[in-house]
Amino acid sequence: MRERVFIVTVVEERKRDIWTPRDRAEEMRELVSSTGCDIGGETIVKLREVNPRYYLGKGKVEEIKEKVQETDSQVVIFSQDLSPAQQLNIEEEIGIKTLDRTQLILDIFAHHARGAEGKLQVELAQLRYLLPRLKGKGILLSRLGGGIGTRGPGEKKLEIDRRRIRKRIEKLLEELKEVKRRRFALRKRRQSNEIPAVALVGYTNAGKTTLLNRLTKSNQLSSDSMFTTLDPVSRIYYLPGRQKILLLDTVGFLNELPHHLIEAFKATLEEASSANLILHVLDISHPVYKKREFAVYKVLEEIGAKDIPVVTVLNKIDLLPKERIDILKVSYPQGVFLSAIKGYGIEELVNRIKEFLSSYESWLQLYLPRDKIHLVKLLPRDKIIELCSKNGGLYLRARVNLATREKFYQKLRG
Ligand SMILES: Nc1nc2c(ncn2[C@@H]2O[C@H](COP(=O)(O)OP(=O)(O)OP(=O)(O)O)[C@@H](O)[C@H]2O)c(=O)[nH]1
Numbered sequence: 001m002r003e004r005v006f007i008v009t010v011v012e013e014r015k016r017d018i019w020t021p022r023d024r025a026e027e028m029r030e031l032v033s034s035t036g037c038d039i040g041g042e043t044i045v046k047l048r049e050v051n052p053r054y055y056l057g058k059g060k061v062e063e064i065k066e067k068v069q070e071t072d073s074q075v076v077i078f079s080q081d082l083s084p085a086q087q088l089n090i091e092e093e094i095g096i097k098t099l100d101r102t103q104l105i106l107d108i109f110a111h112h113a114r115g116a117e118g119k120l121q122v123e124l125a126q127l128r129y130l131l132p133r134l135k136g137k138g139i140l141l142s143r144l145g146g147g148i149g150t151r152g153p154g155e156k157k158l159e160i161d162r163r164r165i166r167k168r169i170e171k172l173l174e175e176l177k178e179v180k181r182r183r184f185a186l187r188k189r190r191q192s193n194e195i196p197a198v199a200l201v202g203y204t205n206a207g208k209t210t211l212l213n214r215l216t217k218s219n220q221l222s223s224d225s226m227f228t229t230l231d232p233v234s235r236i237y238y239l240p241g242r243q244k245i246l247l248l249d250t251v252g253f254l255n256e257l258p259h260h261l262i263e264a265f266k267a268t269l270e271e272a273s274s275a276n277l278i279l280h281v282l283d284i285s286h287p288v289y290k291k292r293e294f295a296v297y298k299v300l301e302e303i304g305a306k307d308i309p310v311v312t313v314l315n316k317i318d319l320l321p322k323e324r325i326d327i328l329k330v331s332y333p334q335g336v337f338l339s340a341i342k343g344y345g346i347e348e349l350v351n352r353i354k355e356f357l358s359s360y361e362s363w364l365q366l367y368l369p370r371d372k373i374h375l376v377k378l379l380p381r382d383k384i385i386e387l388c389s390k391n392g393g394l395y396l397r398a399r400v401n402l403a404t405r406e407k408f409y410q411k412l413r414g
């Protein structure tokens with residue numbers, strides 16, 4: 001059964017920022033729709049002062065109750081986080097399941113988590129969120145009733161027993177440690193192989209996975225709902241000239257991702273912070289693309305990735321008229337305009353990646369047989385670290401950039 005949701009978008013008046021109440025309401029609608037729920041109705045509340053008991057004023061809560069009944073909604077979702085007590089009080093007042101922003105996002109995450117680490121992290125975040133909310137009696141019962149806010153890898157384990165939940169949290173932390181250790185070992189191996197890594201980052205739904213698929217023609221899941229990708233996905237890709245690179249897909253960003261969730265989803269973002277180049281994929285057809293762009297930069301800063309070079313990829317140009325694209329090109333002179341779906345502009349992107357990585361140096365280590373010894377001359381002298389003759393040939397170790405590597409291998413093969 002599809003639940004009908006009543007959305008309450010709250011804007012605290014003293015907090016001024018670039019996201020207008022309408023932008024926030026629009027984002028809430030997108031998030032709620034991506035959980036597969038119907039929207040019964042919505043209201044935007046401009047809040048002058050936080051009421052500790054209900055978050056909103058008592059009168060507002062009563063107003064919402066009326067609207068909820070009129071629209072026959074089964075769930076109320078707030079665009080802000082509520083304290084456990086506020087959530088319980090509102091729920092008792094309105095009489096239906098009440099969720100806040102963190103729970104909404106957790107629900108979406110739970111829905112899309114695929115790999116082992118993503119699932120463990122979602123369950124951990126859910127349990128940690130639930131623990132301080134177990135005091136009241138009403139709240140958990142409604143939470144266990146199924147539907148939005150109760151889904152997730154640990155769905156069956158959400159029992160009314162704090163001790164067991166604590167134990168489960170400990171166990172999850174242990175398991176995560178092990179998964180992390182494995183991931184770290186993998187990354188080490190990758191770095192020692194010195195394959196340059198290119199991470200696709202961007203706001204949720206920007207088209208990162210579609211672009212990765214277009215580039216590698218692999219079949220990663222891409223979909224119209226938000227947050228389709230929750231686990232690090234990497235693909236080997238060969239640039240023209242056969243330079244191997246690693247393309248990393250990452251989790252979609254969101255404005256003001258609750259902090260404890262940033263922690264929980266670092267797994268994929270960490271990958272981005274170790275990349276050599278970031279492709280920032282932006283859905284240029286979206287009405288608030290500019291604000292989304294800033295939101296992404298803010299998160300990149302938070303995860304320590306702000307010094308990595310970025311190529312801005314302006315996606316979904318197939319949805320815009322040519323005149324509009326021409327104007328945007330003036331604003332983004334360095335940007336690559338493309339359509340991941342139609343395949344426009346892909347070649348330009350590949351060239352840009354190549355250009356950016358051209359100064360990337362890696363080890364060249366090999367044995368040159370006697371008839372190939374002259375190839376050493378192709379390498380700059382100061383980049384040769386070791387040369388020693390062996391069985392009539394030469395053992396060679398050098399640091400080379402992409403162009404030199406390419407030229408060297410061409411001659412070696414030819
Ligand atoms: N019209 C159009 N739609 C696109 C284009 N690229 C992607 N899309 C659509 O945008 C939606 C989101 O694409 P995804 O590739 O899943 O987006 P994502 O950035 O990976 O999203 P998350 O993993 O949720 O962060 C899908 O419905 C795609 O079909 C494009 O160039 N043009």
Ligand SMILES: [Mg+2]
Pocket residue numbers: 208209210222227228229249250
């Ligand atoms: Mg994706």
